Amino acid sequence: MGRDVSGAVFSREDRQRYRQKVRACLDVFARMLSEARFDPERRSVGLEIELNLTDEQGDPAMLNAEALEAIADPDFQTELGRFNLEINVPPRLLDESAFGELEQGVRRSLNHAEERARTVGAHMMLIGILPTVSEQHLTRDSFSDNPRYELLNEQIFAARGEDLEISINGVQRLSTFADTIAPEAACTSVQLHQQVEPEAFASFWNAAQAIAGAQVAVAANSPFFFGKELWNETRIALFEQATDTRPEELKAQGVRPRVWFGERWITSIFDLFEENVRYFPALLPVCEDEDPAEMLERGDTPSLAELRLHNGTVYRWNRPIYDVVGDRPHLRVENRLLPSGPSVIDICANAAFYYGLVRTLVAEERPLWTRMSFSAAEENFHAGARDGIEARLYWPGIGEVPVSELVLRRLLPAAHEGLEQAGIAASDRERLLGVIERRCVTMQNGAAWQSAAFHRLYEGEGPDRLEALRRMTVLYREHMHANQPVHAWPLP
Numbered sequence: 001m002g003r004d005v006s007g008a009v010f011s012r013e014d015r016q017r018y019r020q021k022v023r024a025c026l027d028v029f030a031r032m033l034s035e036a037r038f039d040p041e042r043r044s045v046g047l048e049i050e051l052n053l054t055d056e057q058g059d060p061a062m063l064n065a066e067a068l069e070a071i072a073d074p075d076f077q078t079e080l081g082r083f084n085l086e087i088n089v090p091p092r093l094l095d096e097s098a099f100g101e102l103e104q105g106v107r108r109s110l111n112h113a114e115e116r117a118r119t120v121g122a123h124m125m126l127i128g129i130l131p132t133v134s135e136q137h138l139t140r141d142s143f144s145d146n147p148r149y150e151l152l153n154e155q156i157f158a159a160r161g162e163d164l165e166i167s168i169n170g171v172q173r174l175s176t177f178a179d180t181i182a183p184e185a186a187c188t189s190v191q192l193h194q195q196v197e198p199e200a201f202a203s204f205w206n207a208a209q210a211i212a213g214a215q216v217a218v219a220a221n222s223p224f225f226f227g228k229e230l231w232n233e234t235r236i237a238l239f240e241q242a243t244d245t246r247p248e249e250l251k252a253q254g255v256r257p258r259v260w261f262g263e264r265w266i267t268s269i270f271d272l273f274e275e276n277v278r279y280f281p282a283l284l285p286v287c288e289d290e291d292p293a294e295m296l297e298r299g300d301t302p303s304l305a306e307l308r309l310h311n312g313t314v315y316r317w318n319r320p321i322y323d324v325v326g327d328r329p330h331l332r333v334e335n336r337l338l339p340s341g342p343s344v345i346d347i348c349a350n351a352a353f354y355y356g357l358v359r360t361l362v363a364e365e366r367p368l369w370t371r372m373s374f375s376a377a378e379e380n381f382h383a384g385a386r387d388g389i390e391a392r393l394y395w396p397g398i399g400e401v402p403v404s405e406l407v408l409r410r411l412l413p414a415a416h417e418g419l420e421q422a423g424i425a426a427s428d429r430e431r432l433l434g435v436i437e438r439r440c441v442t443m444q445n446g447a448a449w450q451s452a453a454f455h456r457l458y459e460g461e462g463p464d465r466l467e468a469l470r471r472m473t474v475l476y477r478e479h480m481h482a483n484q485p486v487h488a489w490p491l492p
Contacts, residue, residue, distance in 0.1 A: 010155075010285050018285030018306060025307035026277050028292040029322065030270060032329065033198050037301075039330040043422065044195040045098070045355060046091035049106065049347065050188035050340050052130045053083045053122040058473035060130055060137045065145055066120040071113045078144040081185025083130070083137065087113075091193065094355060099428045103348045107483060110344060114481065125477050126347070128222030128235045128339025129186050131450065131469045135226065138182040148284075152313075153181045155283045159245035168237045170230030170386065171223075171451075184242040186225060187235040190347055192335040192354055193321070200362065201269040201320070204333045206369040207361040208318040209262065211354075212337055213380025213393050214411055217403040218439055219350045220388035221339040221446030221486075224454070227465055232388025232447035235339055236381075243315060245283075256280070259315040261378045265369045269331055272320045276311055283313040301327050317381070337381070342446040342476070342486040349435035349485065352419060356433070357411055359418030371396035388447045389439065404440040412437055438487040446486050450476065456492050 032038065053061040060083035067085065068076055079086050087109055092098055114124045143149045157180075164178040196204045220232035231237055240259040256263075256279045266272060286309060292302035301324050308322060321332040338350055361368050369377075372394075380393045384403060391403045395410070412433055419429045439445045444452075453475060458468035472492075479489045 014287070015282055015285045018282050018287055021287050021306040022277055022282070022310050025292050025302070025304040026273060028296055028302055029273060029304060029307060031296060033268070033270060036198070037329060038198050039195075039325075039328045040197060042195060043094040044091045045094050045351075046193040047087075047089040047102070047106075047347075047351065048191040048193075049087045049089065049126070050079055050190070051085045051087070052125045052127060052188055052340075053085065053117065054125050054130065054132075054473065054477065055121060055123070058470040058477065059132045061122040062137070062142065063117075063120055063122045067113075067117040067122050070116040070120050072116070073109065073113065075109060076113060078146055079185070079188075080144060080149055081138070081142050081182065082144055083133075083142070084144070084185055084188060085113075085124075091195075094422050094424070096423050096425045097428075099348055099352055099424060099432055102351070103344055106347070107344045123477060124481075125473075126188075126341030126343065126480055127476065128188060128220075128233065128341065128446070129225050129238070130188075131224040131454075131473050132466070133186050133225070135176075138178070138180075138185060140180045140182065142182050142185060143180075152283065156181055156243060156245050159281070159283070160247055162247055164242060164244065166238065166241050168225070168230045168234060168241075170228075170234065172228040172230060174226060174228050174230055176226065178242070181242055184239060187222075187239045187242070188340040189235065189336060190338045190340050190350065192338070192351055193332045194335075194355065194358070195330050195332050198269060198331055201331055201333065202266045202271075203362045203367065204358060205269070205272070205318055205320070206265050206367065207358045208333055208335055208354075209265075209374075210361065210368045210372060210377050211357055211411070212261075212317060212377065213382075213384035213391070214403055214407060215335075215350075215354060215384070216337050216381065217384030217388055217391040217393070218353075218407055218436060218445060219338050219346075220385065220448075221341050221450070223388075223447040223451050224469065227469065229451060229454070231386045232390075232445075232451075233339060233385040236337070236385035239315070258283075258313065259317075261317055261381055262374070264374050269320050272316070273307060273311065273322075276314045277307075280310070280314050282310060284309060301329050339446070341480060342449070342489075343480050343483050345432075345435060345483055345485050346446070349432040352424070352429070352432040353412075353415050353436050356415035356418035356422070356424075356429075359422060360414040361418075363418075363421075368396065389443050389445045404443060407440050408437065435485045435487065438485070442487045444487045444489070449486055449489050449491070453491050 062082035222235040288305040295302040
């Protein structure tokens with residue numbers, strides 16, 4: 001949701017000044033790229049994991065402030081909704097023991113947080129969309145106690161001038177309206193970060209875009225929203241609509257959406273920041289006192305605060321990140337398309353698949369994105385989100401192919417190669433990529449398990465629909481905390 005901002009009323013002068021500051025930041029960023037002022041790539045990776053809080057029955061628990069106080073760990077933070085939390089996993093080098101340490105660390109943090117959250121009546125859940133969330137949980141009153149959320153809500157609706165329409169056609173059809181951005185709180189994800197050198201950024205971003213369809217298909221974990229069965233990864237469609245600043249007339253004119261796959265392969269990270277400045281007006285025009293050009297002239301590292309804040313309000317599925325750590329600037333690709341869950345080992349398997357596959361694709365002599373149209377990559381992305389493990393995707397040299405076959409025959413071997421080149425321990429490579437393999441063999445990922453479990457409970461024993469969703473949610477939570485990969489979860 002971007003960095004913290006205070007509540008404010010923005011004037012026309014604020015917006016003018018902000019636009020000037022953003023453009024000044026962009027000019028300074030271009031100079032920094034040309035003058036090679038960035039930290040060298042150290043194969044650093046990091047994760048952010050969003051969670052839901054649930055009560056004993058599996059319904060959302062609006063208790064994140066109380067849970068945070070009980071957990072008392074600075075790695076845990078609020079998210080948009082009162083039933084959301086986020087774990088920020090410290091960055092680490094992508095080396096031999098990275099994934100083993102990552103899994104152990106996240107598991108420890110989650111176990112501690114679960115133990116403490118129980119004292120206030122909440123349970124942690126790693127899931128893309130909580131199946132029991134309903135309209136009553138997604139109102140203005142459900143925002144977390146942070147002025148940035150209310151401020152962002154005001155600015156999005158000021159830009160739209162009307163209520164949000166949410167329309168999703170899947171197994172069933174959902175059509176509803178919302179008068180706040182609260183439905184976005186239903187979307188909980190995992191964000192994968194990777195530090196890269198400026199000259200390599202375009203290749204890493206293009207590779208991440210090219211595999212997005214396969215990535216989301218095998219990891220899909222969000223088949224239900226507002227009690228209806230929709231896409232396998234409904235979170236993609238919901239997030240695209242829940243923060244849309246465009247009324248119908250602007251959509252018809254071809255104005256770009258703020259939740260955006262993009263429209264072309266890039267040659268530099270500058271392309272993405274320049275598109276942000278050119279296409280998207282400010283949502284939060286907050287200016288800092290820093291003069292970025294003056295700082296650069298005297299040899300200091302500018303924070304480029306306005307450019308970064310603006311970037312934080314353009315929700316690309318693979319987002320460019322400029323950051324400063326210890327007075328040294330660096331660049332990251334932030335991969336934002338994965339759902340949370342189903343378990344910690346599944347999250348680590350999704351991360352290993354992504355990092356290994358991207359590393360191999362970037363090193364290829366003839367890059368994948370030179371053999372594939374950008375529109376094909378975007379179509380793959382939405383097909384993977386809609387159809388999940390059953391999706392059929394386009395792939396260069398093959399044509400249309402089931403995603404399970406594509407992953408088993410082409411992508412998993414490439415991911416193995418990339419992790420081996422990174423020095424990842426063979427035992428971790430086999431164990432984590434084996435999780436992806438078994439999903440594709442059994443055709444059971446998080447979305448497939450949720451759907452099958454729900455239909456067994458609803459059609460087999462005949463409780464009402466919401467009660468079946470609750471029972472499925474509680475079963476899911478039990479399996480999640482056992483940390484068994486989802487392909488091995490039994491059906492009720």
